[in-house]
Amino acid sequence: MPQTTEKVARPPVVAPPSPRTRAPRRVRLWGKATPWLFLAAPLALLIVFTYAPVANMLAYSFTDWDGVSPELDYTGADNYVEIFTRPELFRVFFVSAYYLAASAVQIAAALYFATILSFNIRFRNFFKGVLFFPYLINGVAIGFAFLYFFQDGGTLDSVLALFGYESDHAWLSTSTSANISLAGVSVWRYMGLNFVLFLGAIQSIPGELYEAAELDGANRWHQFRHIIAPGIRPVLSLSVILSISGSLSVFEIPYIMTGGATGTETFVIQTVDLAFRFNKTGLASAAAVVLLLIILAVTWVQRRLVPDDKVDLT
């Protein structure tokens, strides 16, 4: 076949692309891959330590696993049915109301301090440190420290005695006072975080605005009302979301200090008890999924009510 031989003899048309076109292509490929290369480590960590456990939890929530036995049976939605047919499992959400109220106090106080400390004040950095410090302490340590604090004749009682108030109050002994005390600890601990977030947001507001406002005769309250508050609205709404989801999933402080006794049990403590005291890992996983869904729903509703507007200070 002459034709074929001719074809073969002819230099191939498509064959080796010139190095000039090849190089940019590789560069382009690399260019596309670069962000993924940088992302590889965090993504791997995220998948291994966040999504895989969550997926596992979802899988467990459809089984009757007890947490240790080699066997587990698929039980369908039985666990979810059980959760929603046992209203006492949701009663513990009333405890969250204490923490919700506390987080209102917490945000207000954080906002107050952040505003004050964003102006020029003596020992400003010192006070910033003091306010942020509690957030740096390990939650377990805080739990133990405050156990002594609330003890009969403990720190709180001695401090009150200094002011002439002889307290005979067992702080953690009734449901109300225990929950208020615990919520107080939670405010003490997390206010620092809110405070830093607010401070950062306030400091990103251009300084000229204050000057201009002052020239126009605005006092501090006016400045707060019309410059600071609108300026930090996204951070404010973020804090509110965080504190609501935080109030629904309170755990370490009551768990360490009271173990959920005297009416301080929260939903997460209840879930942990289900999983580790009664070895109902399947049911506990389902409870955890339900909590996750509740928090997602609350957040969604909140985003609907308070849309994330662009900050406009002009």
Place this chain on the structure above:
Amino acid sequence: MNHRRNRRNRRTLARTGTLLAAVLLAAGCTGSGGSSKGADAKAADDPSQVSGTITVLTHRTDLVQDGTMKKYADAFSKTYPKVKVKFDAITDYEEEVKIRMNTENYGDVLMIPNVINKNDYPRFFASLGTQEELSKKYRFTGFTTVDGKVYGQSPMGATPGFLYNKRIWAEAGVTEWPTTPEEFLTALKAIKSKTDAVPYYTNFAAQWPLTQWTYVNGSVSCDTGATAALAEGNPWAEDGELRVGDRLLYDIVNQGLIEKDPTTTNWEGSKPQLAKGEIATAWLGSWAVIQFRQAAEKAGADPDDIGFMPFPARVDGKACATATPDYNQAVSIHSEHKEAARAWIDWFTEKSGYAEDNLSIATLSDAPLPEALKPYEEQGVELIELDDTKGGAVKDIDRASEVGIYAPEYRQDLVDLARGAKDGDVDDFLDDLGKRWTEAQKTVGS
């Protein structure tokens, strides 16, 4: 700007979604298949031939740190020169070992965690022999027997009872052990009115001391079948074992015979307090005697003040104390040196002196009672061992009912109820426990 950001968000969201789905698929095949065939850890005939390095998981972090375990291991290697013993001391023993037992790597010798279902023992541990044979020599074999084979052995045992300060009780004018709950309450009232001591210390905040009240079981009726009664009857029925115990706890709290603020109690702090006579009584176990004596020495109090008495109930004029095993040691089914592991368990139980060192009831059935329990012998307290054949069923019922007789919650509620921090009636409370318990019995089908 806003618009663009939204679009990007949606895209990342979609991507995360696919990612999540992929992970879900991957995780679908969750859980591990355990080997269900049993294995034996036979005792070696010739100690000099046994060899291998074994790892012993232990909850006694204190003994590993202060070198006591090392001393035991050194003594052990004199008999078994070719065996090397390593210790893995675990602080949060139950939780950590539970997770490790999902793998094949949980040491050669370990204490059986409470969470393991008794019927699952053959899956996780090698058998030490038949109960028929081992029970001739040892106590507590019934607690780890599945289908006639024994899977664990406790190096020591204890009996529940009241730790009390003899001096304070004498100062209050009570020299005889109370024989009924009423007498016990009268004694505590006398302590309250005549001394400065706290009559009874709940250890409410430490939580686990409250679970000790479950070990009242058996002391009330003096019945070795009390565990089976838990599995088949209502322990909170009128005169049920747990009702009698819980009722006593309720009355103690309700009549104000406890510390002022139970919610902030301090376990470590309670030891020297009892030794010094600031606390008169606490319901614990005979294992605690040594700890309180050591605390007494440290606090400069007289260790001999610490006494131990049985539950105030008598059957035909005789008190009964139940002997229960401590953590049971077992050989892992995945161990490569089962002979060496078995050798350690046997040696530790028989020759180490661990039980004597802890003033505990020895596992060898012919060993004498510890010195702390000498008054028991004098007063004719009968030491009984409960039949644990139904022990697994009791745990199943406990889980299903979520009562938690080995967990502190319901007794914390009981204490709250008794001191008025919670509304309700004690009889309703106990009846409700009984109701939940008997309902769970039906679903578990013991």
